[in-house]
Amino acid sequence: MLKVVLAIIFCIQFSSLSGNNIQVSNVVVTGQNTVDDYTFIEFDITWENSWRIVGSSDNWDAAWIFIKYRIGTSGAWNHAWLNDSGHLFCDGTSLTTGLLSPDLPFESTTNPALGVFLYMANPGNGNFNCQNVQLRWNYGANGVADNENIYLKVFAIEHVYVPEASFKIGSGGTETGAFYTYPNTTESFSINDESEITVGPSAGNLYYGPSAPGYSGDQQGPIPSAYPKGFRAIYAMKYEISQQGYVDFLNTLTRTQQQSRVRANIAGSSVTNQFVMPSSTTVNMRSGIWSFSSIPPSPSPVIFSCNFNANLIPNEPNDGQNIACNFLLAQDVWAYLDWAGLRPMTELEYEKICRGPLNPVPNELAWGNNYLRSLQAFVNPGYANETFQDSFANYNGGTNLGPCRSGIFAKSYTDRIFSGGSFYGIMELSLNLWERAVTVGNITGRAFIGNHGDGLIGANGDANATSWPTGTLGGGGSLRGGGGTDIAYHVSNRTYGSWPTINGGFVNWDGGRGVRTAPQ
Numbered sequence: 001m002l003k004v005v006l007a008i009i010f011c012i013q014f015s016s017l018s019g020n021n022i023q024v025s026n027v028v029v030t031g032q033n034t035v036d037d038y039t040f041i042e043f044d045i046t047w048e049n050s051w052r053i054v055g056s057s058d059n060w061d062a063a064w065i066f067i068k069y070r071i072g073t074s075g076a077w078n079h080a081w082l083n084d085s086g087h088l089f090c091d092g093t094s095l096t097t098g099l100l101s102p103d104l105p106f107e108s109t110t111n112p113a114l115g116v117f118l119y120m121a122n123p124g125n126g127n128f129n130c131q132n133v134q135l136r137w138n139y140g141a142n143g144v145a146d147n148e149n150i151y152l153k154v155f156a157i158e159h160v161y162v163p164e165a166s167f168k169i170g171s172g173g174t175e176t177g178a179f180y181t182y183p184n185t186t187e188s189f190s191i192n193d194e195s196e197i198t199v200g201p202s203a204g205n206l207y208y209g210p211s212a213p214g215y216s217g218d219q220q221g222p223i224p225s226a227y228p229k230g231f232r233a234i235y236a237m238k239y240e241i242s243q244q245g246y247v248d249f250l251n252t253l254t255r256t257q258q259q260s261r262v263r264a265n266i267a268g269s270s271v272t273n274q275f276v277m278p279s280s281t282t283v284n285m286r287s288g289i290w291s292f293s294s295i296p297p298s299p300s301p302v303i304f305s306c307n308f309n310a311n312l313i314p315n316e317p318n319d320g321q322n323i324a325c326n327f328l329l330a331q332d333v334w335a336y337l338d339w340a341g342l343r344p345m346t347e348l349e350y351e352k353i354c355r356g357p358l359n360p361v362p363n364e365l366a367w368g369n370n371y372l373r374s375l376q377a378f379v380n381p382g383y384a385n386e387t388f389q390d391s392f393a394n395y396n397g398g399t400n401l402g403p404c405r406s407g408i409f410a411k412s413y414t415d416r417i418f419s420g421g422s423f424y425g426i427m428e429l430s431l432n433l434w435e436r437a438v439t440v441g442n443i444t445g446r447a448f449i450g451n452h453g454d455g456l457i458g459a460n461g462d463a464n465a466t467s468w469p470t471g472t473l474g475g476g477g478s479l480r481g482g483g484g485t486d487i488a489y490h491v492s493n494r495t496y497g498s499w500p501t502i503n504g505g506f507v508n509w510d511g512g513r514g515v516r517t518a519p520q
Contacts, residue, residue, distance in 0.1 A: 002032055002039060002139070002150055021384075022047035022063060024154050030134070037140025038083065041067060043133055043154055045118065050128035051425070052120040057356070058163045059424050061238060063128075063156045064098065064516070066115030066341055066455070067137065068252050070151045071144065074300075077153070077252035079341070079455025081112035081141045088134035094121040098341060098452075098516060112141060114341035114455050117159065117235060155248065157340065159235040160426050161518065162353050166192045167230060169351045170208075170492050173362030177216030177494030179351075182207040188360050191348065194231050197223040199440070208441075208494060217441015217498035226449040227440070228345075230352035233518035236345065239406035239427050240435075240511040241328070241336060243289055243306055244321035246277075249336050250289075250304045253461065258302055260461030261332055262289075269297045276304065277327035278508065283310050285508045286402030287327050288320040288382070308382040318382035324403040324433050324511050330469070330477045331462055333436045333512030338453030338463035342514035346448065347437040347478045347497060349515060354430070354491045356423030363490050366422045366429035366481070370490070378404075402484070403433050403511065430491065433511030434483040438469055438476055441498025445469055445476030450517055483509030 025044050032039040045063060052060035067080035082097065089095045097113040116135060120128065144150065168188035170179035181187040182205045189206045191197075198205050199221025206223070210216050223229070250258055259266055263279035271291050278284035288308030295302045307313070308320025315321070337343055345353070354366040363370045378401070379387045386405040407427050410419040422429050429435065439445035449467045458464040469476025479496035482489030 001034070002029065002144075002146065002148060022156050022158055024065075024156050026131075027152065027154055029152070032146075034146045037144075037146065038136055038138045040088070040134040041080075041137055041152065041154065044129075044131040045133060045156060046127065046129045047158065048127050049125070050120055051125040052123050054123045057424070060119050060161050061425065062117040062119035062159050062161060062235060064115055064117055064159050064235065064340075064342070065135070065154065065156045066098075067135065068153045068155070069139075069142070069144070071148050073151070076254060078142060079114060079339075080137045080139070080152075082114070082116065083136040083138050084113050086136045087116060088132070089118060090130040090133070092121050093128075093130050094119055096519060099519070112138070114452070119161070153252070155340070157245070158238040159516070160238050160424050162234050162236055162356075162424050162426075164231060164233040165352075165357045166190060167352045167355065167357050168360050169230075169348055171360035171362050171364055171490070173364075173490070173492065175363060175490045175493040177208050177211040177497050178492040179206060179208050179494070181205070185209070186362075191229050191231050191352075194225060194229050196225045197221065197229065199223060208497070211495045211497070213495065215496050215499055216494045217439060218443075219441075220443075221440075221446070223440050223446055227446055228349055228448070228450040228517070230346065230349040232520075234345075234349060234353075234515045235518055236349075236353050236424075236426055236515045237342070237513035238425070240324040240433055240513050241333070242321065242406050243287070243308075243323050243325045246325040246328075246332075246336065247289055247304045247306055247321075249339055251301070252339070253301060253457075254459070255299045255301050256459065257457065257461035258304075261335060262304075263327065264291075266291070266295060266302050267298065270294055271302075277325075283308060285326060286320065286323055287325075288323065289325070290314060317384065318380075320382040322384055322386070322405045322407075323382070324406050324428065326403050326433055326509060326511055327507050328436070328510050328512055329507060330436055330475070333514075334463035334465075334468055335457050335461060336512070337514035338457050338465050338468075339455065340514065341453050341455045342516050343450060343452045343465070344436065344438050344448070344468065345513070345515045346450075347439055347480055347494070350429070350435060350437050350480045351491055353424060353426055354422045358423060360492070364492075365431075365489060366491055367417045367420050368423065369417060371417065403509075429481050430489045431482050431484070434479045434496075434509055435481040436510070436512040437478040437480050439478035439498040441478070441494075442476060445478065445498065448476065452516060479510070483511070
């Protein structure tokens with residue numbers, strides 16, 4: 001029989017002031033079948049302020065749940081392959097398995113399930129509480145023997161379902177490099193399906209102008225049919241990657257992989273710059289991801305943690321676990337998404353998840369207008385209830401406070417404008433941190449076909465999913481939404497729509513999030 005040790009259970013994006021507070025608990029392994037080599041991983045899951053809307057917006061929030069395992073105390077962490085059916089869950093909830101996309105012809109025909117989406121089955125809102133969820137793990141498909149000593153971690157990331165719908169890109173405003181219908185720069189371009197899009201200076205085509213630094217793109221096309229246009233339904237991460245989320249990711253990697261995904265030198269048996277993302281001896285721009293100064297000799301992996309209050313005691317309540325993770329290179333974001341079974345969003349999808357099917361408002365932000373107020377002082381900095389005095393939208397007004405807690409402006413009484421939410425309830429798409437997306441502005445970006453990560457990354461720590469942009473020079477990346485003191489925060493602003501460098505130039509303000517194509 002499998003001998004299972006339940007490692008510390010991490011919950012990515014695990015709290016916000018509005019009380020989402022996603023928690024996985026009471027994990028056990030049950031019902032092992034040694035004939036067909038599967039077992040069930042059972043747990044309880046809860047989060048607050050869940051919703052499901054049926055009607056014109058047809059939209060809900062969900063938890064993307066996946067499992068990592070390792071054999072023995074020193075084995076590598078691997079992604080558990082789940083069955084495509086046979087999972088058990090509560091009445092009043094729905095579960096969708098996240099296959100490798102069987103309806104997309106470019107992906108494997110074996111199609112293991114990399115995780116599941118769990119969400120409310122019926123219209124309503126309130127706390128989500130599902131006990132004794134059982135996910136069927138086909139451990140034999142992972143090459144695990146019946147009597148192995150197994151360590152498990154269960155992860156949950158909040159997502160929002162964005163339904164299939166027509167929408168428009170470009171607001172008709174004055175944003176740099178914005179999309180429009182040629183030749184009228186004030187006419188948005190409609191996307192009504194996933195068909196190929198012609199780009200160029202001919203009447204009716206999609207087009208965009210150059211940006212002042214020259215980073216809006218090559219103004220060429222076409223945008224192939226395989227490139228995700230945003231019309232099709234997706235699940236999008238509700239929040240940017242948090243610092244705890246990135247720590248959880250780092251703590252399942254090999255030492256070599258870890259070195260590629262942090263900036264500090266961790267090659268020896270000690271670390272000088274213990275705040276490893278900015279590679280600093282102190283907290284820099286609110287980045288609290290940290291390691292002890294003494295670390296095990298290579299090849300043993302380093303254990304990272306959050307230590308925002310910098311008192312040498314990690315993972316205290318005010319250690320910034322929920323602050324959005326900055327200092328992320330494009331390669332960091334892509335590797336995280338590959339590891340989690342997600343994928344990058346495209347810049348067309350970015351505009352869809354911001355404004356939904358509504359007609360654009362010129363120069364709008366993600367919350368549907370262009371009204372903006374500067375931040376005041378932090379209240380309860382680093383805690384799960386971190387907030388600001390009388391403020392919304394992370395615009396620093398010339399200061400360098402650094403990123404704030406994910407979901408910071410969503411309260412029980414706030415509407416879309418004052419919470420900073422998108423049409424679909426996705427948070428911080430304007431400001432806080434720059435969003436990483438795949439550009440339409442160069443040939444590398446246009447080659448992206450929307451395939452998902454497989455839960456595993458390369459031995460060097462990079463994503464190894466085919467067709468994904470590399471993040472290196474000319475590698476297909478885009479920066480959208482703005483961050484901190486930057487002014488390119490409007491939904492349709494493409495000042496850096498086809499950003500050419502490896503680190504984005506604003507790495508202290510760079511974050512990221514991912515999506516998954518919803519099954520048809």
